[in-house]
Amino acid sequence: MSLEHAILGFLNYRPYSGYDLKKIFDTSIRHFWPADRSQIYRTLAQMSAAGWVDIEVVRQETRPDRKMYHITPAGKHELRRWLVTPLLPEPNRSAEMIQVFFAAQLSDEEILGMFERTAAMMRAGLEQYDCIPRQIEAYPEYTTSPREFFFWMLTLDVGVHTLKSNLVFLEELIEKIRRGELPKH
Amino acid sequence: MSLEHAILGFLNYRPYSGYDLKKIFDTSIRHFWPADRSQIYRTLAQMSAAGWVDIEVVRQETRPDRKMYHITPAGKHELRRWLVTPLLPEPNRSAEMIQVFFAAQLSDEEILGMFERTAAMMRAGLEQYDCIPRQIEAYPEYTTSPREFFFWMLTLDVGVHTLKSNLVFLEELIEKIRRGELPKH
DNA sequence: ATCACATATTAGATTGATCTTATATATTGG
């Protein structure tokens, strides 16, 4: 499971609580691995049972107690093992592609409208990416070195590059449809 | 759920059994929506309960009976409704990106090895795409018009385009690492 | 004064996807 290893990755920087981890996920890797609060807590419990993390209970008077999770040597070992393991190629499910696959059943105008809405969403997505580096820089405690920062930024670059490339492809397709080049029958 | 609508899309060509549909999925849209046999049968049962399909039992003597699923007017209506509905943007989960995100913990050599293996898999993937059009052409009964064929091919073009674009990006990154341009600390 | 929000964890329920197993028979290949 990847969630476990993402958590190990963060705990390898320093100890965090489940609540901290939820915030970190939401401000960093949510774009390629969103995580549910409940699932983070449950996964932490499993990781504790597996001996990958130790729990330190921090008493608080005005707030509920926090459980700080510390990575163990076994956890560090598991993280390294996973990081160097090539992943089996998992297919990226895409409901959009199903719509494309059966788009012949729609009129040219409907298809054009669909693709134009998609292009608009992709352009909006590109603008969102511009805001992320500032978000990450606002959390300097999460990153500890230029080397780490390089790879954090790399995940963003991949996202931007893929989006841009797909947008160019889509815009060419839209032009093609506008020129009436779809088979009519 | 997208699986339901993919099934409706195929049943809108002609009636099929669950067994047929599994084969069709595996030879056409598996690349962006793999489907489990068991799940297809269960989904067909739900679709029947929802009134989207009718079941015609075909007695066979030497083989188990087949259940041929026929799309109903309600099913056709639901298919059209879904095809013109813009989808909520779902994040593409990517375990590979988690590995990139925490790659700073590995040595330059380990990172290079990882990326080179990924590039090799992508090149192998590109070669696989070359074989797919022939597979589809081998199943002419699934497609009924040049218009449908155009969109079938379009889903392949998107896949090839994305793969190629990501491969170029990755090759540039590998060159950068070879030139020793990763931050060392 | 009240309402929303932040802190902090956990349990319950459901869904979609996946894997395994069961059943029963015909054909094909070694």
Add this chain to the structure above:
DNA sequence: CCAATATATAAGATCAATCTAATATGTGAT
């Protein structure tokens, strides 16, 4: 002759992800 593969459906189990709700309190905004 035996093993594997194809035809055909379905139940059982599990897992990861998601949504909702419960609990309890402090702070800031309207």
